[in-house]
Amino acid sequence: MVVMVFGNVVLRYAFDGGITVSEELSRFLFVWLTFLGSVAVMRQNGHLGFDLVVRALPRAGRQACRILSDLLMLACCALFLWGAWEQTVLNLSNAAPVSGLPLGWAYASxxxxxxxxxxxxxADLLAALRGEDPPGPPHDLAEPGA
Incomplete structure (x- = not known):
């Protein structure tokens, strides 16, 4: 993506021309990179979170909050999946202006x-229901004052 955009900039300024499809393809690739990157970050527990109150709770309270949080996230993901699927199907018949690729491919990400x-x-919900501690540094679920 970087090579494509940089090469297009060089071609545009040095040779007064360029590859017209590179801007559109780089935009599509950036969308895919962003959405797939969010899954990779989720796998590493890297998304922002506010746990000041939860960390003050006893272990049972933390597990209950974790289960509730996972259930709410599953509901949001299901809603997100439903909307994304609708947009993908709706836009498969629309072509991108330059490349002609179906716009549904961008929504498929x-x-x-x-x-x-x-x-x-x-998977995290199943682990929480089994009573396992969440992945991460050991100090995440340490008892307050311990």
Whole structure:
């Protein structure tokens, strides 16, 4: 993506021409990179979170909050998947202006993102229901004052 955009800039300024499809393709690739990157970050527990109150709770309270949080995230992911699927199907017949690629391919990245997030959240929910601690540094669920 970087090589494509940089090469197009060089061609545009140095040779007064360029590859017209490179801007559109780089935009599509950036959408895919963003959505698939969010799944990778979720796998590493790298998304922002506010846990000041939850960390002050006893272990049972933390597990209950984790289960509730996972259920809410699954509901949001299901809603996201439904909307992404609708947009993908709706836009498969629309072609991008320059490349002619179906615009549904850009929306398909959101479908894969929603499925990936649902799998990760579902796995975390199953682990929480089994009573396992969440992945991460050991100090995440340390008892306050311990």
């Amino acid at each position: 959101a479908v894969l993102c929603a499925l990936g997030l649902m799998l990760l959240v579902g």
